[in-house]
Amino acid sequence: MEVKISVQGLNAWFGSKQALKDISLDILEKKITAIIGPSGCGKSTLIRCLNRMHEVVPGARVSGKVLLNGKNIYEGDVDPVDIRRRVGMVFQKPNPFPTMSVYENVAAGLLLNGIRDKNRLSEIVEKSLKQAALLEEVKHELHKSGASLSGGQQQRLCIARALAVEPEVILMDEPCSDLDPIATVKIEDLITELKREYTVVIVTHNMQQAARVSDYTAFLYLGKLIEYDDTARLFEKPQKELTERYITGRFG
Amino acid sequence: MVREAFDRKLASIREDVLKMGSYAKDCVLLSMQSLKEQNLELVEKICKIEEESDLLNFNVEERCLKLAALQQPVARDMRFIATMINISGNFERICDLAVKITEITRKTIGRPLLKPLIDIPRMAETVGEMLDIDLEAIAQQRSVAAEELAKRDDFIDSLYQQVYNELLTFMMKDPRSIDDATDLLFVAIYLERIGDIVAKTGARVIYMVEGKRVWIK
Numbered sequence: 001m002e003v004k005i006s007v008q009g010l011n012a013w014f015g016s017k018q019a020l021k022d023i024s025l026d027i028l029e030k031k032i033t034a035i036i037g038p039s040g041c042g043k044s045t046l047i048r049c050l051n052r053m054h055e056v057v058p059g060a061r062v063s064g065k066v067l068l069n070g071k072n073i074y075e076g077d078v079d080p081v082d083i084r085r086r087v088g089m090v091f092q093k094p095n096p097f098p099t100m101s102v103y104e105n106v107a108a109g110l111l112l113n114g115i116r117d118k119n120r121l122s123e124i125v126e127k128s129l130k131q132a133a134l135l136e137e138v139k140h141e142l143h144k145s146g147a148s149l150s151g152g153q154q155q156r157l158c159i160a161r162a163l164a165v166e167p168e169v170i171l172m173d174e175p176c177s178d179l180d181p182i183a184t185v186k187i188e189d190l191i192t193e194l195k196r197e198y199t200v201v202i203v204t205h206n207m208q209q210a211a212r213v214s215d216y217t218a219f220l221y222l223g224k225l226i227e228y229d230d231t232a233r234l235f236e237k238p239q240k241e242l243t244e245r246y247i248t249g250r251f252g
Numbered sequence: 253m254v255r256e257a258f259d260r261k262l263a264s265i266r267e268d269v270l271k272m273g274s275y276a277k278d279c280v281l282l283s284m285q286s287l288k289e290q291n292l293e294l295v296e297k298i299c300k301i302e303e304e305s306d307l308l309n310f311n312v313e314e315r316c317l318k319l320a321a322l323q324q325p326v327a328r329d330m331r332f333i334a335t336m337i338n339i340s341g342n343f344e345r346i347c348d349l350a351v352k353i354t355e356i357t358r359k360t361i362g363r364p365l366l367k368p369l370i371d372i373p374r375m376a377e378t379v380g381e382m383l384d385i386d387l388e389a390i391a392q393q394r395s396v397a398a399e400e401l402a403k404r405d406d407f408i409d410s411l412y413q414q415v416y417n418e419l420l421t422f423m424m425k426d427p428r429s430i431d432d433a434t435d436l437l438f439v440a441i442y443l444e445r446i447g448d449i450v451a452k453t454g455a456r457v458i459y460m461v462e463g464k465r466v467w468i469k
Contacts, residue, residue: 208324235326237463247326249255 003067004029004169004199005050005087010064012045012054019045021223023064027169027216032191032200034214034231036207038251041220043203047171050201051087052080068169085109088162092174094154096146096161102129103142105157109165124164131197132160133190152183156190163198170194172202176209188213207247211235219243258323261315262332266390268312269336272343273387275305277380279350280446284376287357287439288369295354302347309344313337328460335460339390342453349442356435366422366432371411375443378404378411382450386457395461396454402468408447415440 005027012020020042027033027050035043048054049062052073065072073083096105106125115121125142129135134156138149146157155175162170172191176184191213194200204210210217211231218228219240227234227243238244245251279298286294316333319325325333382404389396419433419440451468458466 207326211326236330238327244327248329249258 001031002029003027004069005201006065006067006070007046007050008065008067010046010049010062010066012042012049012062013060014045014057015059019223020049020062023220023223023225025218025225025228027199027201029199030195030197031215032195032202032213033216033218034210035201035203035218035220036205036210036246037220037226038246039205042223043220044173046220047089047173047201047203050169050171051089052083053089055080085113085165086167087169087171088165088167089171089173090155090158090162090175092177094151094158094178096149096154096157098145098147100146101143102138102146102149102157105146106160106164109161113165125160128160128164129157131163131194132156133186133193134160150183152179152186155179155183155187159187159190159194167198169199169201172200174203174205177205184209207235219246221246258319258329261319262329265312265315265319265333265336266393268308269340269343270387270391272305272308272312272340273383273390275301275308276343276346276350277383277387279305279347280376280379280383280443283350283353283357284369284373286354287360287365288373290357290361292358292361295357298347298350298354302351305344305347309340312340316340331460331463335456338456339386339453342449342456346446346449349446352442353439356439359435360432366429366436367418369436371415371418372436372440372443375408375411375415375440375447378408379443379446379450382447382454386450386453389454389457389461393461396457398454398458398466398468401451401454405447405451405468408444412440412444 003026007023007025007027010020010023011018023046035046037043045054050066054060054062062074066074068083068087071078073080097108100108103125106128107121110121110124115124126135129138134153137153138144146154149157159170175191176187179187188209191200191202195215202210202214214231216228217231217234219226219234219242221242227238227240229239234243235247238247279301282294282298285291286298316337320330320333323329382401385396385400416437419437422429423433455466455468458464
């Protein structure tokens with residue numbers, strides 16, 4: 001199995017507050033890796049370090065390495081914008097561009113990257129919406145506002161938007177937290193499909209979700225990586241007592 | 253402490269499975285006593301215990317499945333619930349096999365057994381020892397000593413072989429003894445099977461506590 005992203009000795013700060021402490025783990029290609037842990041443990045900070053989103057926060061900094069296909073994304077010659085295209089992100093709250101149509105939402109990244117040919121744009125928009133399991137629901141309403149869709153549809157639109165620019169990795173920060181159970185199931189099914197072509201890293205508060213969809217699970221606590229293992233093994237027989245206490249709900 | 257209510261439910265399931273374990277031990281030892289003494293009262297007692305074991309098995313399984321559905325247990329809790337369902341079924345099966353021994357007791361009432369019972373009661377006693385090992389481990393929530401179970405299971409197997417050889421000799425010498433010899437052979441078979449079930453129960457306890465899958469042979 002190939003390593004897609006190798007995190008090596010990663011530390012992250014918000015000003016003087018250290019949010020991540022010496023994190024090292026390998027994220028495998030075309031697998032789904034879940035990151036779990038209590039609130040404030042550094043889950044979102046970790047994934048934001050994987051596509052250089054952490055540094056946009058004033059006062060934020062990192063040390064250590066994040067190797068994407070063997071190259072450290074924090075080296076001086078790396079373009080962070082390119083990294084954010086290759087390592088796309090989907091957020092907790094669906095955030096389609098409110099003034100744009102469904103079509104325009106998906107095409108936005110392509111236009112920014114200089115693709116102008118209308119046929120090419122339509123082809124990619126259709127492909128992305130299909131990959132995001134949304135095409136059938138919106139194919140006759142591509143010019144409707146993205147904001148007019150339901151919550152679950154909006155989230156799939158955001159996924160389509162990320163897919164349109166042909167990422168290698170998709171980061172998802174609690175993608176189902178704001179969704180109802182039916183929409184959640186659809187997103188989870190989609191995530192399982194996406195790993196055929198993409199590497200997926202998902203932060204989730206929902207341990208059952210992590211158990212359902214992921215191949216590997218990393219447990220973070222107070223900024224440290226406590227345990228990282230095959231999901232089935234971690235949920236059947238965790239190696240660390242702290243992991244056992246957290247996943248069995250006996251924290252506190 | 254968090255999840256107190258859940259822990260109480262798990263403890264209650266453990267208590268009932270221990271109760272089933274003691275039913276299983278009672279059934280095995282009483283079935284031996286009933287056969288030796290040709291005691292119909294004991295036979296009735298065993299059948300009543302078996303009925304209670306059936307009901308309790310159903311109840312334990314139902315509670316475990318409910319907890320699985322409602323609490324989404326993982327890790328130790330999940331292994332515990334899966335093991336309790338399995339072990340509860342094992343103990344109920346042991347009671348069933350003990351009832352089969354009582355059917356032979358009923359059949360032999362009023363006439364002497366083909367031969368004095370020596371090895372067959374030793375098989376039953378050893379089963380009792382194995383059950384004690386399992387039940388103590390479950391009660392104390394620790395692993396079993398696999399070698400202790402394996403040793404005793406092997407001993408039961410060797411006694412079974414002795415009984416088999418001896419009864420075969422009887423049958424070859426005197427075909428009129430086939431019916432009586434077969435009855436005793438079935439008793440030995442049931443006890444040998446019970447020994448296997450108890451050994452497998454021990455393996456499940458190891459899985460429950462340590463998360464390791466072992467075979468006890």
